[in-house]
Amino acid sequence: MISVVTQSLILAIMAIGVYITFKILDFPDMTADGSYTMGAAISAAALAGGLNPLVGVLLAVVGGALAGMVTGLLHIKVKISNLLSGILTMGMLYSINLRIMGKSNIPLFTFPNLFKGNIPPVVIALIFVLIAKILLDLFLKTGLGYTLKGVGDNEQMIKSLGINIGNIKILGLMISNALIALSGALMAQFQGFADVTMGIGTLVLGIASIIIGLTLFKKIRAVKATTAILIGAFIYQFTIYFALNLGMLSTDLKLISSLVIVAFLAVGNLQLKKKAESK
Secondary structure (H helix, E strand, O other): OHHHHHHHHHHHHHHHHHHHHHHHOOOOOOHHHHHHHHHHHHHHHHHHOOOOHHHHHHHHHHHHHHHHHHHHHHHHOOOOOHHHHHHHHHHHHHHHHHHHHOOOEEEOOOOOOOOOOOOOHHHHHHHHHHHHHHHHHHHHOOHHHHHHHHHHHOHHHHHHOOOOHHHHHHHHHHHHHHHHHHHHHHHHHHHOEEEOOOOOOHHHHHHHHHHHHHHHOOOOOOOOHHHHHHHHHHHHHHHHHHHHHOOOOHHHHHHHHHHHHHHHHHHHHHHHHHHHHHO
8 A cells, every 4th residue: 555655656746747748738748658768767777877866866857858858849840740749759769768778677676776765665755746746836836837837828929928939838848758757767766677668658647647636626726736636646546556456457457547537537527517507
């Protein structure tokens, strides 16, 4: 149970990163699957190379930011559609991650990491998720943060103010993928291995956490979006946990994930329908 809580906290960081592109920028960024793995790959390579575990995490954050920048440049400068830009970057990252790791899987059980000290792993994961959440909340209250939200809400209006929306989108993609890579780096150290396929389904998991959290707390304005997503990540992970304990196979995870998302989307649509009918 503690292990599931720790994983939920780590994956919540990834979900918060996906929130920036999926909800704020309205940008379907497929880079997430690749940048999550990239964070794990860089962290694993750093540990195997004898670097400090925290240095490995910081390098992973930089790598994720660069991955987001590539997607942004492909979209803004090369004029490739947002969806295709993410897909292309994700494809490139698969090869890059293999280059970084040198092989498809790196075991980390014999190397020191952030979760092997005297502090319980769940506490370390909580510290990282709180830092990510608080920093993002503070950033979104700045002028640049409001501009980022404005680009997602009304791109033409922001453009009419003389602001370079291309640079704002690139910044948003960099922050998003930096957080996603941070999550991947922490997960690799917590699980004790990094695998080139561990990022598959990352975007779906992040979107599921966002949909669950925002659907449940849509009417409660006191709850920030990042807090709702954090809770959504917990609900999603524990739904998977209890489903597996009830006898479902690990091969059914994608089916379970899809059904959970469909259920909460249906609830959200019913709420909107009732609201419209009442009006």
